[in-house]
C-alpha cells in the first residue's frame with residue numbers, strides 16, 4: 171500500500187527539481203556533498219544547535235529546523251519535503267531517533283531504501299536470519315545469561331554505537347557487571363530485559379561498505395573502515411597493573427572511523443559475501459537492498475571472517491571515503507564516494523525514467 175502511495179507522490183514530483191534530503195547528523199555531509207557534485211538540490215532537517223555544521227560547509231540549499239528528529243513525522247514537515255520534491259536518504263540517525271515502525275507507516279516521503287529491510291536491520295533475530303540465509307559465518311549466541319561460556323559480548327537493541335556494551339566470561343560475571351553498569355547509569359532495567367549475548371570473536375574489526383545498484387544491476391565494493399571507540403581503543407595504552415587498580419571496563423562508544431585497505435587475498439570472500447547478502451535480501455523483500463549497506467565483521471588470525479551485524483543503509487564509516495577511497499578509485503577514478511554514488515544512482519534513474527524502481 172505504502173509503495174502505491176509513494177508512486178502517487180512521485181508522479182506529482184518535478185523531476186527536474188529533485189532534492190536529496192536527510193537528517194542533519196551521521197553522514198549528512200557525505201550525502202549532501204555527493205548530491206551537489208551531481209547537481210541535485212539538498213535539504214537538511216536540522217536541529218538548531220547543529221546548524222553551525224551546515225552553515226560552515228554550505229552544503230544545504232534548504233534547512234528545515236526541528237527541535238528533535240522525531241518531528242520529521244509531522245505532517246507539515248513532510249508536506250514541505252514533498253513540495254521540495256525530496257527523496258530522503260536514511261542513515262543511522264533515522265533508526266536511532268525515529269523507529270523503523272514509524273518510518274514504515276508514517277513517513278510518506280519517497281525514500282531511497284527498501285524500508286522493510288530497515289525493519290530487519292533493527293531486529294537482531296531477523297538480522298541473524300538474513301545473514302544465515304546469505305551463508306555467512308556468525309558468532310554463537312546465548313539465549314540465557316546462564317548459558318554463557320567463555321568471552322561474551324553483551325549488547326542492547328538499536329544503533330546506539332555500542333554504548334553500554336560490556337564483556338563477560340561467565341554467568342556470574344554477567345550478573346555482577348550488569349549491576350555495576352546500572353549503578354553507573356550506562357544501562358537501564360529495560361535494557362537488561364532485551365540483552366543480546368554473543369560469543370566475542372578476537373581478531374581484526376573490519377567494516378566493508380557495499381552499494382547495490384539497481385541501475386547497473388551490480389553489487390559494488392566501495393571501501394572499508396574500522397571504528398575508533400571510547401574507551402576500548404585506549405585500553406591498550408594503560409598497563410594491566412593500573413587497569414586492575416582502577417577496575418577499568420571497556421565501553422564501545424563510537425567517536426570516529428579510520429580507513430583501511432584489506433589484504434588482497436581477503437577480497438574474493440568479501441566480494442562474494444556482498445553478493446550473497448543481496449541475493450538473500452531479494453528473497454526477504456523484493457527487490458532487496460537498494461543502495462548502500464555494510465557488514466560488521468571480525469577477521470580471525472586464521473582469516474575466517476565472522477559477520478555480526480548488517481546495516482541496510484549508509485553507514486557513517488563511509489565518511490572516511492569522502493573525496494575518494496582506494497577501492498572507489500579502482501572503478502571510478504577520482505572524486506567518487508558513497509554520498510556521490512547514491513546521487514549518481516538517483517540521477518541515472520531520473521534520466522532513464524526509472525525512479526519508481528529505486529524509491530520506496
Ligand code: AMP
Pocket residue numbers: 195196262263266329330331332397424425426427486487
Ligand atoms: P548520531 O546522530 O551521531 O547520534 O548517530 C546516530 C546513530 O548512528 C548513533 O546511534 C550511532 O551509534 C551511529 N553512528 C553515528 N556516527 C557513527 C560513526 N561515525 N560510526 C559508526 N556509527 C555511528
Ligand code: AMP
Pocket residue numbers: 309323325330331332335368369370371372375397399422466468478479
Ligand atoms: P556494534 O554496536 O554491534 O556494531 O558493536 C560495537 C563494538 O563491539 C564494535 O567495536 C564491534 O566491533 C564490537 N563487537 C560487536 N560484536 C562483536 C563480537 N561478536 N565479537 C567481537 N567484537 C564485537
